[in-house]
Amino acid sequence: MTVHSPIMASSGPSLWLRPLRKALMTRGWSVEVPVTELAVLAAGTDAARSLRAHRGFLYDSDRTAALARLLEESPEDFGAVGTIVLGADEVNLVPGASGPFAAHLRAEGVECIDGLQRLRVIAAACAVMDPSMLANTIVRLEILVGAERERARRLHDTADRFTNLRTAQDRLVRCPNIARLMNANWERGSFEPRRGMTSGPNGLSYSMVDVTRALACFSGPGPQLAHEASTPEGMEILWGDQTSTSYRTLFHSGMEPVGIARAAEAWWMANKTLEELPLSRRSCGHGHLVKYAPQLICWEALRFLPHDELHSPASTFHWDEAIRTSVRDAVLAATDRLIARYEFLIPKKHHYVTKAPQLSLWESLVD
Structure with missing residues (x-):
């Protein structure tokens, strides 16, 4: 033939x-x-x-x-x-x-x-x-x-x-800890790590971006993971190696839906508080820290919450009440404190868009 x-x-x-x-x-x-x-x-x-x-x-x-x-x-x-x-x-x-x-x-x-x-x-x-x-x-x-x-x-x-090339986020569904959360019983909403998904079957959906940044704000002792999660490029690196210490610090076998919900809701409240600040506070002089390093402020503000109880269903801490009534005040206080520290360390005007997102500055501000 x-x-x-x-x-x-x-x-x-x-x-x-x-x-x-x-x-x-x-x-x-x-x-x-x-x-x-x-x-x-x-x-x-x-x-x-x-x-x-x-x-x-x-x-x-x-x-x-x-x-x-x-x-x-x-x-x-x-x-x-x-x-x-x-x-x-x-x-x-x-x-x-x-x-x-x-x-x-x-x-x-x-x-x-x-x-x-x-x-x-x-x-x-x-x-x-x-x-x-x-x-x-x-x-x-x-x-x-x-x-x-x-x-x-x-x-x-x-x-x-x-052709839509696969990214590190697309491979997260193969992580057993992520898969377990996806299939868990969620009281409010659902957890959806996939790209292109905007809401879960119950309306409220915890996206992978929000969950990553929220959990990073409950990491420590320093802001390194919060900094890595603050940019899309950093999250791709974080998600890209599921065997790394950084990844396993955030996405471990002890994760529970209640912990994801607590972290995300606290992080949402913190960001909402920053967004409601007067424009003059967010875009004037060292106040640019709010615009270019909001994740640092969220990380600093949420340190008062009991991180070791985040995923514990038996936690006696009043999480809902603290998120509703205390996170806002903690964010405002952290904002004032970090901006004052920033101005003390680097008093002169400079290129805030370049300096404010740097990890070295973050570490100096919370040292």
Whole structure:
């Protein structure tokens, strides 16, 4: 059987494959092959040119390095996600010596539409690793010809425009402590760590951003975690390593819905108090601390609450009353205290937007 493209031969390389599985699908051939079958395809330093790929080997990319580590450390997982997409002028099914079920595929005029980084990682690994270590490393290929080849080129050229890449937050649902909270019985509202979710089934929803910043305000002894959680970039770093001390300090096995609710509601009240301050207090001189470091003020203000009882359902502390009646006064006092300290340490006017968010300043103000 021969499948060919009506376009002029492209003079790309030829590729012989002995696929473990193969199927002629609507859009072209879909095959599974051991990575050793593909080693030769991108072995040369000119592979990007010969395969007419969009870019060369991004050897200094963090993602490429992670892909190489995956192949080295966990070869059986390498092909579980991701498909290499090739175009070809012609694809032939060549019967093998033991009959049609052992048939080979021969592709002529091959180009790499998507997956050059994988191909180069495969070539590099096959050059240095024992073949037996790669024996069970299977990857999926699509080999397209004709109109489907053109369609694949066009869509892969712009795939980044309509692909939402996963972030550290998207992986939080795999954390057992987070998953337990999601499935817990919440008296008021629900906890929703996913992006794109605005409210829970009961209306009130504790978002991952709010919960992270609220819990960070109950950390200590210093404001380091509160500072890390104060920016989107800091939260991505915090969420990105679920084994880190910082992450496990906030999201541990002792978390309870009641603790999340207490922290979030106290944090909401603290922020509401800052938002209601007169504009002159928030945007004049050292008062810019309110605008550029509100998380520091919230952290300082909420220190009067019993942090060690936050997640305890048996706590005898009157949390609701304290949040309703005492947090506001604590925030106002903390605001005055921190602004006065800021003015004492750095009396002259300066670039507040740059200085106020710095961790070194936060630590000096609460020292």
